[in-house]
Amino acid sequence: MIGKEEITALLKQYEAGACSPEQKALLEKWFAERQASSGWRWSSEEERLLVQRLMRTHIEDQIFKKKPEKRNTGIFTLRKMAVAASLLLCCMAAVWIFRMNGADKEVKRYYTEKAVKPGSKAARLTLSDGSEITLDDADTGMLFNKGGIKVSKLANGQLLYEAADPPFQNRNNTLSIPRGGQYRITLPDGTVVWLNSATSLTWPTAFTGKERVVTLSGEAYFDVAKNSEQPFRVRAGEAEVLATGTSFNISAYEDEDQVSTTLVEGGVNVTGPNGMVSLRPGQQATIFSGNNQMQKKDVDTDQALAWLQGNFLFEDQDIRSIMRNLARWYNLEISYEGKPNPMKFGGTYSRSKGLEELLKHLESLSGMRFSINNNKVTVLM
Incomplete structure (x- = not known):
């Protein structure tokens, strides 16, 4: 030995x-x-x-x-990271806009069964009229413009989602990412979200209430647009994360026994079945599904954000x-x-x-x- x-x-x-x-x-x-x-x-x-x-x-x-x-500090933003050409963050996003009953099952089937070559930009955009666009084949420019909703594909492959105020109809939209994919989207309020593989994000066509509420299954990094009058809330499994303007990562895969929130910048409140904790940058809150207990600890944020790099x-x-x-x-x-x-x-x-x-x-x-x-x-x- x-x-x-x-x-x-x-x-x-x-x-x-x-x-x-x-x-x-x-x-x-x-x-x-x-x-x-x-x-x-x-x-x-x-x-x-x-x-x-x-x-x-x-x-x-x-x-x-x-x-x-x-890094020189433990706090950084993805706006700074975007400057580095080595980071593979300029990806497309896939938006799933659904109107029919049972759409949740269709979304889940897409991101758990659909597979692409790792790192591929293959994705699917289903519009509110039921039509579909394969995003890796879609040209740069306007993809959809109807009912106050605009969806554009930018030159870097990112999707830009815009809604009139107020929208003609305020429906839910779901961005779903297949296995092997990683994509980015800008929401109607200016919040930028990076999504890991086998992930879905659901949000309304416009944030018109007292809060901006989205639902996550899988893993995503949020760079939230600041708006103290309309806090941003993420529902992910047993956790709810509340922020006004901040950067954080949430991992909430259904095949894992925990939901983890890692704060990079700003501040968030994480609420679980048995209580609430406030996080500082460099801290992580984990809710364990077996007993719904919550653990708060200091972490190296590099681990939570490695997938972004x-x-x-x-x-x-x-x-x-x-x-x-x-x-x-x-x-x-x-x-x-x-x-x-x-x-x-x-x-x-x-x-x-x-x-x-x-x-x-x-x-x-x-x-x-x-x-x-x-x-x-x-x-x-």
Whole structure:
């Protein structure tokens, strides 16, 4: 078994960027084993996170690529991020405008069963008159202009949604994103929303009441237009998030056992079945579906926002949690064989890369094996 003196020496080499690929793999395996070992105790949570962050930062040109450069402050806005050409945020949005009974089921079928090549801009726009537009084939310009509603496709692929005040008819609209997709839309009030794969967002054609209310299933980042007279409320699973003008991420996938809200800028109130908490930037509120309890803690916002920068960022996650993330992005059906594996993993991986490479690396760390047959992956534990 590798000793602490050897680990200390390797970590110093690691920080200096002098480790060989074999040494890097050895350190990653060591860290994963320590996290899974009931006999190992870090002197503090800060020490554990420091070592993990150190390792994550200095892996270059490997399967777990270098972590995005740390910002000077923990607070930033997507307006600033948009300036960086390296960020893959100029994506299209898909709007699903429904009028018929049972539309919710159709939306869910679209974003859970429809799959595209990871990172693709394939999406579908269903207009209020029932007509449909395939957005990856749609030309730039006006897509819809009727009843006070305008939908335009901009040159960068983003959808701009505009409504007259007041609209001719105030119906609900749902933007649905298939597996493998990631899109952006500007709502009628100027709020910009980035949506992750297998996600849907529902909002009215115009925000005419005392609040601006939207409903989310999946994951999205909100850059809310400021309006203290008309607060912005997101309903996501068991959570409701209230803000006047702020930036935050919500993860509320139906196949997860929790809803997490991570605040980047401003302030929000998160309400669950058993109470309410207020967040400061750099804090996260999580509501657990099993008992509806809410947990509030300080977090590294990079983890919650990694998907916006085109990465998976796994931190202390077991194999089932990791595979649920991969299933949504690569359109996979996952099954398991063998006894449950308690190991947890950490690292950053580009979502633009292939699945096989990542699975091979997980095999080297865990001893598990993965069998791939088309879009079906069996985890041999």
